[in-house]
Amino acid sequence: MNKENSFFVGWKDDMPKANRSLLIKFIVVLFISIPLLTFLIVKSQKPFNNHIFEFGNVKEFTGIYHADPVPILEVTDNKIPEGFSNYVLLVGFGKFGAEGIISNIEKSSGPLNGLKVTLQGTLIYGDGRYLMELTKKEDSLIKIFDEPTVANTHLYDRKKDGYSGEILDPKCYFGVMKPGEGKIHKSCAIRCISGGIPPVFRANIENGQYEYFLLLGPNGEKINKAILNDVAELVTIDGETSIINGWPVLYANPSDIIRINKKSYYAQD
Amino acid sequence: MSVNYSPVLWNKQKKLYDLILWIGILFMAVTFIIFQVLFHKDITLQTLIIRTTAIIAFFLLHIILIIGPLCRIDKRFLPLLYNRRHLGVSMFLVALIHGGMAIVQFHTLGDTNPIASIFTANSNYLAISDFPFQVLGFLALIILFLMAITSHDFWLKNLSPAIWKGLHMCVYLAYTLIVIHVATGALQYEDNPIYWTLLVLGVITITGLHLYTGIIETRKLSLPHTLEKEGYYKVCSLEEIDDQCGKSVFINGENIAIFKYDGNVSAVHNVCKHQMGPIGEGKIIDGCITCPWHGYQYLPDNGQSPPPFNEKLKTYRTSVLDGSIWVHPLPLEEGSFIEPTKIPQS
């Protein structure tokens, strides 16, 4: 190797042999480490849930529309598969609840609460629960049936109860996003709940099972804005539970939502 | 050596560089995506895009940051430095997809302006594990953006080298922000300790290499030049510098590059007019001092770039006495001619 040639000059067309051989080694090492690295990273990742968002696939459902405490369609046409509740939680397009769209629809159709209707939307489902996004906005209402109104279905009285778990935005959690929970998704969940999507409290029941509660204030009022700070964190909530329109409900005072850190939580197990 | 600007100066080496770079980026993307689909079939397209681009950008940033110290340790790495700006711009483009997709996914179609939402959705600024990590990614992306749009030599000249260098030193700030972005973001969700291990390994590699080369550098520069005669300082023996090569010394606050060539000795300022490359680590090619970083050239006797270029370096007087090289650390005006010192034939 001659000395003159061992100096690299970028604007010359060729590089000296000494540079070339070292750089080839460097690049080979990089190219070997890349798949090892990506394998390690992907393999160690937390698994995603198997919830589904049928993006681009709008379907029609018929049932009783319940406005309170949150918009729910009690599907009566047997289209909900075995193992899932037929009380379908309605949510709006994007990071909004369904109320805005429904109230726009009601401007021309009159009040819908308790009526049998056909709605169209995109399904979101997982872990026994169905949601429907009113993707077509004001065109979501297909038909109103000429039948008498049906009242809310209160099945149980309220009873005192408390759980630990995480406050989620159900739209993302039940299928739109992976992961739709935890720190990564926190600011999105805040956006969704702030936009009127009903907060859902995923309570840890025994052996890794979850129960999903609609989270409401002590008098059944919405507390979306008051709980934003505690979304996507591990919390305990004490309140009263009931079931209304097919969904478990947890009535709680926002001040009874207590953060716990992960360590003390696992130590408790 | 701007006579006229061209959009991108591509030559054979740069083309090869960019080719390997983008094959590498695609290779990483493909392996990452294949593993995701294999092991996590429930992943959504958005998450796949967000994560693939995040990993690639962060990996590229590590490479960008170790190139400098690697070149100090072994000059044969210099070709990596030569085209580092293409690496930087590529990294920015990949990071932009990551950040853009994250903003679309997590902040659009909501009740707040998406950019404002980054700052306000999670406003736990006093928390550690709950810190709004996306804000850090956003700030880092802005830094990378400013660096990418000013990467052309036009900006080096027109923003002034000092401002330009300052702006581009912010890459270390961006790196720090991203490390915290990852530590307070993804690592608060994932619980496999491998992620912390990798992150810490990355930080150790980068700071370790910088510290190591920094220590070596200062040790080299702080060699005492105590022997003084009529304002001249003794640098080293003649044999210590190979023919057609240089040496960097630091005397009385002056950063000087001394060259030995064709039986002559000359000295110029050790800071390249292009991007402040270390001239003294360059070589004499076709009678010109050639900067090791991007090949800017200067005549050794007057520090001027040969026509049609017009860069000029300060020059220093030299002397040879008893087989040793001496230099006067008082610089002459940029581009001043100084008769090279003839090495006496023995």
Place this chain on the structure above:
Amino acid sequence: MKEIIMIVLLIVEIYIMIGVVFSIPFHWKGLAIVDKDTVGSTLLFKILITPGIIIFWPHLLYKWKKK
């Protein structure tokens, strides 16, 4: 907090708008005055430096006026 950020965003938007508007006369006249080496450069070069012109317009305006 949100109000402050909306105001900052508005200011940034206005700043960038001015930059966009500034870039037109700058390409037309100023560029050649600020840096005569750009005379005869290609369209791609001009496009490449345009984001920078939009962001650093006060600096370039200052250089332009000084010459």
